[in-house]
Amino acid sequence: MFEDLSRKLDTVLKRLRGQGKVSEANVAETLREVRRVLLDADVNYKVARQFMDDVLRRAVGQEVLQSITPGQLIVKIIYDELVQLLGTSHVGITFSPLPPTVIMVAGLQGSGKTTFCAKLALHLMAQGHFPLLAAADVHRPAAIDQLEVLGRQNGLNVFTKRGADAVTVAREAVEHARLGARDVVIVDTAGRLHVDEVMMQEAEAIKAAVQPHEILFVVDAMTGQDAVTTAQAFHTRLHYDGAVLTKMDGDARGGAAISLRATVGVPIKFIGTGEKPDALERFHPDRLASRILGLGDIVSLVEKAQTQFNEEKAVALEQKIRKSQFTLEDFLDQLLEVKKMGPLQQVLGMLPGANRLPANAEVDESALVRIEAMIRSMTTEERRKPQIINGTRRRRIALGSGCTVQDVNKLLKQYEQMQRMMKTLGKGGRMDRMARGMRIHS
Amino acid sequence: MGILDKIGIGRLREGLSRTRSGLLSAVTRIITGGQRIDEQMLENLEDTLIAADVGAGTAADIMQALRDRSHTAMSADASALLPMLKEEIGKRLAAATVSAVEPFSLPATRPYVIMVVGINGVGKTTTIGKLAYRFTAQGHRVMIAAADTFRAAANEQLEIWAKRAGAEIIQQKQGADPAAVAFDAVSAAAARGIDVVIIDTAGRLHTRTNLMEELRKIHRVVGKHTPAAPHEVLLVIDASTGQNGLQQAKQFGATASVTGLVLTKLDGTAKGGIVLAIARELGYPVRYIGVGERLEDLQQFDPQQFVEAMFEA
Ligand SMILES: Nc1nc2c(ncn2[C@@H]2O[C@H](COP(=O)(O)OP(=O)(O)OP(=O)(O)O)[C@@H](O)[C@H]2O)c(=O)[nH]1
Ligand SMILES: Nc1nc2c(ncn2[C@@H]2O[C@H](COP(=O)(O)OP(=O)(O)OP(=O)(O)O)[C@@H](O)[C@H]2O)c(=O)[nH]1
Ligand SMILES: [Mg+2]
Ligand SMILES: [Mg+2]
Numbered sequence: 227m228f229e230d231l232s233r234k235l236d237t238v239l240k241r242l243r244g245q246g247k248v249s250e251a252n253v254a255e256t257l258r259e260v261r262r263v264l265l266d267a268d269v270n271y272k273v274a275r276q277f278m279d280d281v282l283r284r285a286v287g288q289e290v291l292q293s294i295t296p297g298q299l300i301v302k303i304i305y306d307e308l309v310q311l312l313g314t315s316h317v318g319i320t321f322s323p324l325p326p327t328v329i330m331v332a333g334l335q336g337s338g339k340t341t342f343c344a345k346l347a348l349h350l351m352a353q354g355h356f357p358l359l360a361a362a363d364v365h366r367p368a369a370i371d372q373l374e375v376l377g378r379q380n381g382l383n384v385f386t387k388r389g390a391d392a393v394t395v396a397r398e399a400v401e402h403a404r405l406g407a408r409d410v411v412i413v414d415t416a417g418r419l420h421v422d423e424v425m426m427q428e429a430e431a432i433k434a435a436v437q438p439h440e441i442l443f444v445v446d447a448m449t450g451q452d453a454v455t456t457a458q459a460f461h462t463r464l465h466y467d468g469a470v471l472t473k474m475d476g477d478a479r480g481g482a483a484i485s486l487r488a489t490v491g492v493p494i495k496f497i498g499t500g501e502k503p504d505a506l507e508r509f510h511p512d513r514l515a516s517r518i519l520g521l522g523d524i525v526s527l528v529e530k531a532q533t534q535f536n537e538e539k540a541v542a543l544e545q546k547i548r549k550s551q552f553t554l555e556d557f558l559d560q561l562l563e564v565k566k567m568g569p570l571q572q573v574l575g576m577l578p579g580a581n582r583l584p585a586n587a588e589v590d591e592s593a594l595v596r597i598e599a600m601i602r603s604m605t606t607e608e609r610r611k612p613q614i615i616n617g618t619r620r621r622r623i624a625l626g627s628g629c630t631v632q633d634v635n636k637l638l639k640q641y642e643q644m645q646r647m648m649k650t651l652g653k654g655g656r657m658d659r660m661a662r663g664m665r666i667h668s
Numbered sequence: 669m670g671i672l673d674k675i676g677i678g679r680l681r682e683g684l685s686r687t688r689s690g691l692l693s694a695v696t697r698i699i700t701g702g703q704r705i706d707e708q709m710l711e712n713l714e715d716t717l718i719a720a721d722v723g724a725g726t727a728a729d730i731m732q733a734l735r736d737r738s739h740t741a742m743s744a745d746a747s748a749l750l751p752m753l754k755e756e757i758g759k760r761l762a763a764a765t766v767s768a769v770e771p772f773s774l775p776a777t778r779p780y781v782i783m784v785v786g787i788n789g790v791g792k793t794t795t796i797g798k799l800a801y802r803f804t805a806q807g808h809r810v811m812i813a814a815a816d817t818f819r820a821a822a823n824e825q826l827e828i829w830a831k832r833a834g835a836e837i838i839q840q841k842q843g844a845d846p847a848a849v850a851f852d853a854v855s856a857a858a859a860r861g862i863d864v865v866i867i868d869t870a871g872r873l874h875t876r877t878n879l880m881e882e883l884r885k886i887h888r889v890v891g892k893h894t895p896a897a898p899h900e901v902l903l904v905i906d907a908s909t910g911q912n913g914l915q916q917a918k919q920f921g922a923t924a925s926v927t928g929l930v931l932t933k934l935d936g937t938a939k940g941g942i943v944l945a946i947a948r949e950l951g952y953p954v955r956y957i958g959v960g961e962r963l964e965d966l967q968q969f970d971p972q973q974f975v976e977a978m979f980e981a
Binding site for chain 1: 715718719720721723724725787788789790791818819820821824825827828829842871873874875906908909910911912913915933935936937938939941942961
């Protein structure tokens with residue numbers, strides 16, 4: 227199934243690759259395929275639609291139309307947006323300055339709450355905490371036994387009170403922790419359906435009684451379209467602070483995480499990757515984005531796309547240099563590219579021969595604006611044949627761009643230096659080494 | 669920021685509450701008729717199917733059939749659409765409705781052996797309690813085999829259910845060989861004139877080959893004692909399961925020779941549409957549905973009701 231989807235997407239991409247430009251129609255086709263991929267990954271259809279609408283808006287914009295490999299850029303946009311949506315950094319547990327920190331764990335039946343409670347306790351213990359597990363599921367047959375067994379097997383403290391109601395168990399557990407110098411209380415609650423009013427009230431009552439510093443909502447990675455409904459309903463009632471995605475050790479794609487993030491926006495704090503008590507991991511948005519898209523190694527695909535993008539440009543530039551045709555127009559193009567790409571130093575490194583330029587040939591960020599203005603004030607002929615720019619033309623250019631004649635002189639001198647440098651390089655056959663250098667920089 | 673901001677949490681929330689009324693009105697509009705079928709209507713119906721987890725593929729297939737029919741039948745009147753849609757779904761569920769065995773009546777074979785399998789937490793143990801109760805209520809003698817020897821307190825949980833259902837239970841301690849427990853149960857049942865043996869197994873993900881092989885072994889060992897046993901292998905699927913359910917059915921089907929499905933937790937808002945995809949691809953009948961956590965919350969699967977529920981908000 228995984229391979230199928232990857233292949234499907236790949237075919238579409240191949241069709242787009244090398245076409246130079248994207249027509250609105252074939253962007254739509256890619257997006258349709260991706261939407262299908264998202265649905266197959268269990269992303270809620272409404273969320274998927276919003277998401278694709280958004281990507282479409284960006285994909286038909288200039289960036290992609292001007293690019294050399296549009297399909298790859300679309301995938302990059304989609305991937306980046308997915309990562310963004312999933313949340314960009316790891317968010318841990320919020321501890322109370324005044325111990326004990328109370329963590330309440332809630333969710334649907336069988337989602338993996340009790341197992342997660344044990345995992346979390348073990349995880350916190352490894353960090354030097356002294357957790358206490360509270361067996362506040364008083365409904366499910368043998369729920370208390372289950373937590374006790376897990377406690378015994380893993381050396382965890384468990385507070386139980388058979389016959390008491392959930393609120394009492396939770397409250398007394400916190401009291402017990404205070405007396406017994408336990409700094410974290412993890413409250414395991416019964417599985418409940420969001421439409422079960424009595425049970426939802428019980429959850430609210432537990433929350434009211436122990437005022438948790440952290441409430442975690444546990445979701446099964448296998449969950450389908452209904453994830454938005456349950457995530458929303460639990461959030462409305464409990465205002466949980468984070469989510470836990472369990473059973474990620476299987477081959478479910480975990481699109482429910484997207485639905486959840488888009489619906490309630492809380493961070494996904496942990497993922498469960500097995501039945502054993504140590505199978506708990508931090509959440510990595512980039513990994514899940516790859517998994518949902520079904521392209522196992524999309525990150526490297528994107529990076530490759532980026533490299534290729536630069537290489538193609540570099541090759542074209544290299545040809546110009548060989549023919550000594552590097553004009554001020556190309557210079558401007560480069561500048562505009564630079565503005566788009568970000569950090570100046572890094573981008574300069576991508577310019578052929580740039581690392582060999584004398585120090586004074588470097589431009590600072592604010593100078594970019596002036597240089598652009600000056601070149602824009604030149605006629606096409608001037609840009610192509612800078613040697614015709616005499617004193618009168620220099621004054622006109624300075625006036626037109628709001629710079630001084632000295633600025634124009636400096637620019638032309640820099641350009642000349644650059645061109646001379648490139649000519650020698652072009653003749654000297656050192657292009658290969660340069661190209662290697664470029665790759666390292668890109 | 670990404671689409672989170674652009675979607676706007678509030679907007680999506682609104683969108684969600686609109687889903688319910690939106691779907692209702694889409695469907696009512698169609699039923700009231702008098703309107704011509706348009707693309708928007710068809711798309712709404714397709715969304716309804718997808719929202720029920722039938723999957724984009726199955727939904728597209730059903731909608732194609734519907735488009736073909738509404739063209740040929742020239743039934744421009746929208747009121748014809750919903751019955752047609754239900755019919756198309758029904759057709760695909762047909763495989764899922766026929767079964768050699770009546771749901772709650774026991775065939776003559778003694779002991780009749782039912783094995784219950786599925787991924788973690790779907791409701792196997794609970795379903796076994798409910799099913800045992802159905803049989804004991806009819807005066808049958810039921811034995812439950814606690815072949816989940818892995819999960820913490822699996823024995824204790826099953827004991828409680830066995831007691832509630834008035835069934836006997838065969839168990840060993842945690843970590844014992846599950847195939848041995850199953851074999852013990854079947855031999856004891858044969859010796860003591862028990863009518864039904866229901867084997868509980870540990871939840872396992874279908875991707876874990878060694879654990880799946882363990883199921884195959886249980887199946888084989890039981891068959892060694894009583895040829896043709898287990899007579900039924902029920903795969904339990906949680907109604908909230910998304911598209912992964914199809915993979916589950918394929919893998920469990922291949923290793924444990926599944927004969928039917930149980931769809932649990934239908935008392936929530938999830939529709940369990942994945943069984944439609946499973947029925948379409950693998951043809952497994954849905955034998956029972958779970959609608960709660962009490963003994964009596966197990967029902968016979970009714971395709972008509974199931975389809976109706978799909979179009980309820
Ligand atoms: N493979 C796998 N199984 C898990 C994971 N987390 C939990 N489980 C299993 O899922 C099943 C249900 O887990 P529980 O922790 O009992 O779930 P729960 O939410 O407490 O269930 P209720 O209390 O009945 O609502 C058990 O068989 C667990 O072993 C996980 O990350 N991976
Ligand atoms: N609302 C509802 N809850 C159910 C239903 N069936 C089972 N449950 C609940 O789901 C949770 C898991 O049920 P179990 O019977 O322990 O599931 P299992 O498949 O045996 O789990 P493992 O043995 O851990 O794999 C429990 O809290 C049950 O009460 C149902 O039809 N409706
Ligand atoms: Mg539990
Ligand atoms: Mg069980």
